[in-house]
Amino acid sequence: MIRKQPWYPIVYMFCVTAFFSTVVIGFTRLTSERVEANQRLALEGAVWAVLPGVQDETLSNPELHRRFTESVGLPDESSGGAYTLKEDGRVAAYAVPIEGRGFWAPIKGMIGVKADKKTITGIAFYEQSETPGLGAEIAKSSFRDQFRNKEISSQDKPLIMRRPGETLGRSEVHAVTGATQTSTRLEGIINAGLKQWQTQMAGKSEGGER
Amino acid sequence: MKSIGSENKKLIVEGLWNNNPIFKQVLGICSTLAVTNLVLNTAVMCAALVFTLSLSAATVSILRSLTPRNVRMMVETLIIAFYVIIVDIVLKAYWPQMSSNLGPYVGLVITNCIVMGRCEAYGNSNPPGRAFVDGLFNALGYSFILLIIAIFRELLGMGTFLGVSMPYFGGAYWDKWIIMVMPPGAFFMLAVVVWVFKSIQGVKEDKAK
Numbered sequence: 001m002i003r004k005q006p007w008y009p010i011v012y013m014f015c016v017t018a019f020f021s022t023v024v025i026g027f028t029r030l031t032s033e034r035v036e037a038n039q040r041l042a043l044e045g046a047v048w049a050v051l052p053g054v055q056d057e058t059l060s061n062p063e064l065h066r067r068f069t070e071s072v073g074l075p076d077e078s079s080g081g082a083y084t085l086k087e088d089g090r091v092a093a094y095a096v097p098i099e100g101r102g103f104w105a106p107i108k109g110m111i112g113v114k115a116d117k118k119t120i121t122g123i124a125f126y127e128q129s130e131t132p133g134l135g136a137e138i139a140k141s142s143f144r145d146q147f148r149n150k151e152i153s154s155q156d157k158p159l160i161m162r163r164p165g166e167t168l169g170r171s172e173v174h175a176v177t178g179a180t181q182t183s184t185r186l187e188g189i190i191n192a193g194l195k196q197w198q199t200q201m202a203g204k205s206e207g208g209e210r
Numbered sequence: 211m212k213s214i215g216s217e218n219k220k221l222i223v224e225g226l227w228n229n230n231p232i233f234k235q236v237l238g239i240c241s242t243l244a245v246t247n248l249v250l251n252t253a254v255m256c257a258a259l260v261f262t263l264s265l266s267a268a269t270v271s272i273l274r275s276l277t278p279r280n281v282r283m284m285v286e287t288l289i290i291a292f293y294v295i296i297v298d299i300v301l302k303a304y305w306p307q308m309s310s311n312l313g314p315y316v317g318l319v320i321t322n323c324i325v326m327g328r329c330e331a332y333g334n335s336n337p338p339g340r341a342f343v344d345g346l347f348n349a350l351g352y353s354f355i356l357l358i359i360a361i362f363r364e365l366l367g368m369g370t371f372l373g374v375s376m377p378y379f380g381g382a383y384w385d386k387w388i389i390m391v392m393p394p395g396a397f398f399m400l401a402v403v404v405w406v407f408k409s410i411q412g413v414k415e416d417k418a419k
Contacts, residue, residue: 031303133391
């Protein structure tokens, strides 16, 4: 009988694995386009959310993507690695990518800056796994809205997070209650991202004047 | 026909109550602790487990006469992983927001002790139909406990239910219990739930004697 053979478990295992793997691979192939599109849309959504005046919640996903490719400039050297919104051939705003370690996993997002390179137009995240209800509040509009019209400070820290309840200056926002770790790390991520962008922009404009 | 019906009935009572995976067997509590701070996340997690557990128990059962005993656990893990990956892919493709909310926990269903436990204890030695029913009701037994925990954690910790602010708890009078949202809150809640349910069960058992 075949099942008594010493090689039977190996052959059996091989066949079973081959079968299930094939189905999974097929399934992955079928959906891979959608998965990639979702990731791209999440990033584009974050860029949209921080650029001033372009957000329109009623648009469908393909429509959003079409408008994105039409009016948003991809990162290049002249924008210091930021996405740009162009109006009449001139840069109207920048969406600066920010990225770093959060409390549990990486936080990735965008921070919008006006053409004056000082005024912040918004902040959005397209990847974060902070604690739901605590750190994850950074993705809610109640937290994100406070960044609008803040100014990037020329001091050591471009933006500062204060404890909830404290009075705020022009470059300060409130941290998330109960999520000290997320807040501190996010402050670091934002400032590192902004500083890097500023350095790249500064280096570029010096070169341009020569 | 009648015997099949009563057999299924027994499986249902066992899975949901007498032998509930959470408060009786205390299995699979890793996910109980991890994803129960929002009701919606928990519901999706439960749905994933219901799908995985019932189908993998049935599949294990279908293959049971072919599977050599010495490699049966490898085969079981393979089957479980297969269903979990399907759930993961579906979430990534059609509900990316939920997929990122649950993060690695969908993948961790593979190592959920309840799934392996049911495949080993029941699927391995019973026909597919009954294995399916057994898996289904064990998963539902797990789900209703998880949902109870999640409802309390979200309500006490955030003052909301399914993200909607609740009267009193969402207001200024209620000082939100932040610890309920954090991992320790899950331990407290789980302990309380196990305590309450075991007490109810204990009373019934005493009466039966």
